[in-house]
Amino acid sequence: MNRISSAASTMAIATVLLLLCILSQPATCKRETFYRLRTHIDLPDSPVYPSQVLIEIHNPKPPKDIWYSVTIVSENRYSGVATLLGQAPRPSASTNTPDEPLVYSWTPPFSGFYEVIIHELPQEPVGKVITVPFPSERFEVTNKPGFLGPWGLIIDRMKTLPPCQNVDRMDVYTAWDGSWIGPGMSSPEGTLRNGWFFLPSNEMDCKIETFTADDFKLVHDERGIYILGNSKERGIFLSLVDILLDNDEKKEIEESVISKCWGRAFVQKYNLKVLYQDWRSDNFDTRSNVPTVVCHNEKVAREGGPLFFDSGMKVWEEIFRGDRSTWPSVILMSTGNDIFGFERKTYDINQFVMRLPPDWRGTLFLTDGAFSARLAGRGYASDYEAYRARLKELTAITNDPRVRWLDGMGLSKEMRMYGEKGPDETTISQHFHTSACHVPYHDANGNMKSMRICSNVTENIAQLLIGHALGSKAALRAKVNELPLNSIRAPTQVMHCHNCPADLLPFHITPYPEMSCSVGPLHALASNEMAGKPQTCPEQCMEVEVTRKFGSQTDKIHERHCPYEFFPQGFQVGSEAMKKMSFVDDEIGFAGHVVWLFNVILVFTLLGYQHRAKLRSHVAKFLDPTRSNV
Structure with missing residues (x-):
């Protein structure tokens, strides 16, 4: 040798x-x-x-x-x-x-x-x-x-490993070690649609089962998988949609409104509902009670102080409002914490965990900023061990058997060259998924299918979430055998709904949004399907001290916290129009302002009387907590 x-x-x-x-x-x-x-x-x-x-x-x-x-x-x-x-x-x-x-x-x-x-x-x-x-x-x-030869041992081990959703250990995913094996060495156990599969380490010691439409047809009651994250986690949602829909239903997924939604969207077929809520939790901050407006360069990004966190908490409460049958089976939530040691702790994740209903029987997955193609494979072994030790510590702190912390770095590092931008642009690629693909494959029945969302990482996580939502494949099929013949009612028609703004900024975490819904295949984005526009910060804000600097895929971001008095009276983050009461008062004087206000009230009163039935309908709809289709 x-x-x-x-x-x-x-x-x-x-x-x-x-x-x-x-x-x-x-x-x-x-x-x-x-x-x-x-x-x-x-x-x-x-x-x-x-x-x-x-x-x-x-x-x-x-x-x-x-x-x-x-x-x-x-x-x-x-x-x-x-x-x-x-x-x-x-x-x-x-x-x-x-x-x-x-x-x-x-x-x-x-x-x-x-x-x-x-x-x-x-x-x-x-x-x-x-x-x-x-x-x-x-x-x-x-x-x-x-x-x-080790390959024979690998095949035998994959056959005997238990499905991960059957493992009771709360820390099972805090050490996401393993190897990615390509189609040239493929195994029938846990193989993704393109032939790759994830071989877990001995410490993790469980396998990711893969589900298809044949399995979804066996689900006898409604199940939901909710993704609360940013654009990286949106890739998991899109992989779920890609697995759920057939070729014709997802043909236009790249051009559809859900492919780049900065608000809320969901898709439902059979008895499975998958939902995405934009969730910029790295901007949650409860350290100050002073309301401000946060600017990223010249654009309004969010409310400052605790207001943005409060919006997230209202959405969290919305998820569990109503009948238990409408609650999700699985939630994946990005905590937004830093990659090593959770150094920039700006809020307490336990405030969400403690609000889980005691009788909820689902699973909450928590992940962090380490889930990123750009950050994959980064850092010393000692850093990684400290990070994983911190995840185990956080698992003990949350102390809820329904909660699983995901090793974001372990999820990402082995596939770092297979990010959205490919191996030559790994320095800027945050995402693993790309929707600009059309990869054919044969399903288990030999039928030709097409992948429209290409990403081993997000598809692997999607299958993990499906497994926790449906249970093991063996248990799912055993349950079907116990039910009366033809008792499963699984709708085969697709329903998709959304409330997606036209721009990322300001961030949109809105409880009870009005959803626009369609039945049938995903369709190309229409001109009227997105609303809203960016809001600009006043020049005075540019003189405020920069509190944070960070890079994006297109720019260097300078974050500033601006007082509300820099903005026109009545300004609201996320509102397309600003209230201009102060400007009216300046121009017409106080007496003129009173007359103007009286006329406005009179007009609305008359219109309201003419259309009182319609108004009552709108008020009833507004008060209906189920209208957002969460």
């Missing part, structure tokens, strides 16, 4: 060139970043050689500016990431170029040819940044004589 990696030769050449440079021009010699592989590690109990691969990045740039992502792939067979060993540098040293190489570790799951792909990524990207990887390195992993 005396193999010499080509990376070693590369390093030798680089070392010679560096020495020549230092000797000839020591003042101007530049230290170039390069990497090498160590593929000679042999562990006695491992069935493959090498048992471990180390990737060393020499002369890395300062961690304040740059982070490195190391991906290991085997074409059509495997995708994973290497783990950065060691402790994170002290903050005082983060601006300096590290003297020692960064060392990443990776353990092969089975034999075959693999490729190392390394990206050098800016810590705070702004706009579109193309990231060209270092020249890739290829190496082989072989089975050792006398050992049973």
